[in-house]
Amino acid sequence: MAESAVRLVIHNLAPLLVQEARLLEGIRGKFESIQGELEFIWSFLRDADAKAEKEDMRCCTNMGQAKQGELSNGAIHDTWHNPRVAYLFIEEVEVVGIEYHRDKLMNWLVERPSSHTVISVVGIGGVGKTTLVKKVCDNENVVEHFDCSLLRGMIKQFYKARKEFAPKEIDKMEETELINESRQYLLERRYVVVFDDTWNRCEGLSLAIVSIGGLLSTKVKVVSECIIKILSLSYHDLPYNLKACFLYFGMFLEDYSVDCARLIQLWISKVFVKEKKGITLEEIAQDYLNQLIQRSLVQVANVDYVGSTRSCLVHDMMHEVIISRLEELNFRLVSKQNCLSIERIARCLSIQNKVNAPLESITNSHTRSIIILGVDEVPNFVLLTCFANFKLMRTMDCEGVPIDYIPKEVGNLFHLKYLSSRDTNVQMLPKSISKLHNLETLDLKYFKQVVMIPSGIGYLESLQKLHKVEANSATLIEELGRLRQLRKLNISKLKREDGMVLCLALEKMSYLQSLRISSTSEEEVLELQSMSSPPSLLQTLTLGGQLEKLLEWIPKLKCVARIVLLWSRLMDDSLKVLQALPNLLHLWLYEGYEGKELHFEEGSFQKLKFLRLSSLGGLNRLIIDEGALPFL
Template sequence: MAESAVGFLLEHLTSLIEEKVKLLKDVDKDVKSITDELKSIQAFLRDADTQSETNDTVKDWVAQVRNVAYDIEDVLDEFMLRFAQRGQQQRQHCLHRFISYLQKTICFLETFKIRHSLATQIKEIKDRVHDISTRRDRYKLRSLEQASAGSNSTGVKWHDIREDALLLDEAELVGIGKPKEEIIGWIVEDESRLGVISVVGMGGLGKTTLVKKVYDDQRVKRHFQTQAWVTFSESPEIHELLIEMIKQLVYAEQKQPIPQDVAEMKDVQLKQRLQEFLKKKRYVVVLDDIWTIPAWDSVKNVFPNNNFGSRIIISTRSNDVASSCIKSYFRVYNLKPLSQEESWTLFCKKTFSFSPEQICPPELEVPSQSIVKKCGGLPLAIVTVGGVLSTKQKTTTEWEMFNHSLGTDLFDDDRLKGMMKILTLSYNDLPYHLKFCFLSLFMFPEDELIEKMRLIRIWMAEGFIRRKEGKTLEEVGESYFHELINRSLLQIAKTDDDDGRVEACRVHDLIREIILSKARDQNFGAIIKQDVMLENEKIRRLSFHHFCEMVPQQEKSTTHLRSLFTFNVNTLSNTFTGGEIFSKLKLLKVLDLRDAPLSEFLEEFTNLFHLRYLSLRNTDIKEIPDSIKKLQNLETLDLKQTYVTELPTGILNLDKLRHLLVYRKELDFSSHLPQYSGFKAPSGIGGLVSLQKLDYIEANTGSELIRGLERLVQLRRLGIVKLRREDGIHLCSSINKMRHLESLGVHVIEEEEILDLESLSTPPPLLRRIMLKGRLEKLPRWIPSLHNLFCICLWGTKLKDDPLEALEGLSNLMTLYLIEAYRGEQLHFQSEF
């Protein structure tokens, strides 16, 4: 982890020296000296990080390296903040034409004071770094070259084809057939009594995966009238679980959202509602990952014994829980570790997935068999180790070194501890830039659905993503995301319905425990669940779960914060709503208050000079002040599902903005597709030339705004609402210049308005998704030329001619939505369409 901190800092320092050499006047030599010294230290850090697991002296040295790296980052960020503040003050003086000789003198003295303070701190840090470096030899640490253990950090390249192959194999499991068939037999057998089937086993054995395979089997689906799946986790929120059951059982069948009055019911009322609904149904309900008997007791009376042969399926790590779930009819399936043969098959499938035969080369069989044996038949451990090995060179030396690193006595202790060690090895093997990305997952609650783009934008804001020639930061971030999946450190949780791309992930319980442990030990981040003291005064990231209060003693711990998150918080304390806490977070880069009970945009937000990511999604915010222009480093502004309908002209100052998401999405029940309402933008919005995503902008404020969009040549996604017919030609002219555009959504201002997009002469060649809502006189002639299209939605187009003839040549088209799209009575499908 110290390697990660130093590696990250070195990139930051190099960039800073190149960009701010004038500001670093008088200290640039010292900064370069520190950089050179840290580079020499970095070569030894991987070995030191490994030794620190068992050597307290080395552990202390590693901590000192990490802390000095953090301190340098703090000093430089504070320096940049103070200079930015001086610049703002000077500009204000100029604007008011009130600069006197005395004011100039004060500015000079304050600038000198800032530089002197920086020089003093840099000198102190330089001495610390030198002292750390001289003590390196005492611990006989080896350089990266000397200690080479086959690490990937030297730069293994990842290819999309390989990633796709692994993603396709994700659902494949070894040894699942027999337990699946046995459990299905119990479920559908001719037994009318309510039955409880418990699947028991330690973490990592694949209980949830097995139950999901059973749950999704067509024999099970046909046998029951209704079904639901809820996940309990270690600290379940019973009210939320009851709501989720009602959502899946009652309202999914009716294809309606849950009414607000139902969501506000007390638990006893929700239970009564569920009981009443299930009385006349043959149902199957999965209660996944129950940890305690009280958790089972809290819901067991919801399920009526109606003698229809209903079933409850439970997965748990606890035999006590399984024993307590006794009804008149019950079964317990004790999930066992894989046999050696099954383990070997799974290992080969994961490790050698890129070869058609998926067979271990003969020269690697001896070390591979040893590695598999140490995994103890635990699928999660086998898949994780296989994911690591799949990225390494297929040589005997490489395999033997990896096998040796597992340790001869690793499985002398209980299996869980052994598996944790193996899983930690996969973390240790990550390149330093991926370690920070991986640890950032600490912020999310257990079993949270983690959106890919949310994660990537946070990584960007934190500076975790390294620039790569020819690729955007978002593209590099996506490769990081898939690399973590390929290493089996993330689990695929959601894919796009149209093209199968991964949209979200989850973190396995055991992997999450490793993340939390590392994050605490390395001062990387902490979770606040209740009114407790922070153990470290220099914590870098905080995530509030269910609770959002900062006691006075904790406030001094927040001055070093880079990121702050809230999850499932019902109330915000006065220190938050009053803005007091944000006046202390001068170095904050990420502020994610998604779903927080916040009704106004706090003025204190605009003083967060370093802020790059601001999410107020799904809050009650209604207005954004013009002072947002002060957030000149902002890259992501997420206002989705808020009540913001207009942005001030100050937004035009944010020239680093890449993702501007301002819209509400409501489900149209007739089509089951989303409808969007957007925002009014100032006419100069086209000046934000760094924008990658712009959703959804109202086009009825004037042709000048639409014409100005032609400058947004970096756009990947564009959403337009309220387009007038006469502005169609201007929109086409702008889109002609957007050569990187992948997704386009255009909605007309009124239902009968003509959508005129015929003048689009050179459509973006990378377009993959199009949604057109409005009357079309004819299908635009350029659509059939877009051979990368995989999804088209024509809504309310009321075409005279059958559109299928023009679309049948789109070989990559996977999804076609036609809603009031054609006025004819028949659509003609060709056999090869």
């Protein structure tokens, strides 16, 4: 892994050389000299890593012999995967080899009488138990048969899905209170409860524990340790740029499904993504993720409307491999099981679960990244420590954390590239935010509220993603025009009189790919007709508010793949304008049309894969010509 560290240093030196005009005389030569020496060292480190991999291969041979002697032929199936084959998402109907067990489980669940029944699915880690049970529980017949289903260990995930924090009373309830509460709710309902990763060893019987201990003492290696070693070989085979990206999954909780857009921005902020001419960093990072998926190191959790990976995770056994190697990049976990006082270098900190971490002991300036996950409470001193002590910090991720403010000390973090307070209670940013000239992502999205941004946002000229902000003044909207690097913008509470100012700002955002605009209310008109040259790279457009007529610049969006019109209340047949868009894949109209007839003409919407028409109260006739909507 040393080669990865050296390669990252080389990669970071290159941008400095480009800025030679800003460097003092003579410094450029020294940078080039250092870069050359590091390239020389890197070649030796690659050779050293190759030798280390040979040692691991010898271990693999021994493990193969152990596998042959200890496991039956039917228990293991070796499958060779060709990473050169283009990655294809596996739909439910394409998963093979589980049909017999799936149907058997479904029959047990649906056809048996309504009584308390326990069904156990057992097997070694990674054999597919969770996948099998998930396929069964997602089946329509099973879903219709039961009133509700519950995955233990995922209750807080449900609260997060509803954009709510889990009630604090849950932690304070006595066992009898919880039992009575659950019993009353489930009393008249059929339900299925899935216990995942439940291990019951020896039933607490002393004789069994002693016997199994004696058996294991005669074994050179435990099978699970052998499996971890085998899985480690996949890690060793990764190129240097993918190793760091893969290890970053260790910053998240086990079985944590991480949003791919979030993950990619975190990789970029950590400078794990190597620049290539003519390709954006996001595209390169997406390719990294696809490679990890192709190698079966990362699993797809959800896909979006075009079939691209929306969220992903690593298997719990892969997570063990990652955790065992986190120190290679100076990553540190602060959790209930690992309440450490960090005295060594900690480049990245992951603060997990209900921990009042001893962050006040961290006074060194080496920390570059902090992620806080699954924490019910964040004391003020933790926030102050994070923003006051770590002057070189690049990433601060507080998504879903119960905080209600960002300290003014954030303005001292000159190197900060990624700041997320998504799904928190933060309602206003400090004025010092305008000092963050290197900030690229500012994620403030929360479904219940918008965040007030002070004047000075125009100074954040490196900003690429800004969501979700309130258009509280024409001055603020005018400042947005200085953000020429924006790729994603989400702006809300736009007044009609400020629409023209926003159009002028949008025309300057030539890199913009995703745009969401909502008015102050459903009745407020979005005045956006005055934009003559819309961003040519725009792929996603969401408009929430009344439109007097469909915007004339929409037909110019040759790259747009997704359009959502909310409360537009158009009277003319807007489909005539939209049907010719060459790359439109997703269209949703919610109270977007008040006419009586919609006509899908022959040859229209040649690529559309998703169409949703909601609350179109005046519609009484829908005409679809032959040859229209070929993919629906």
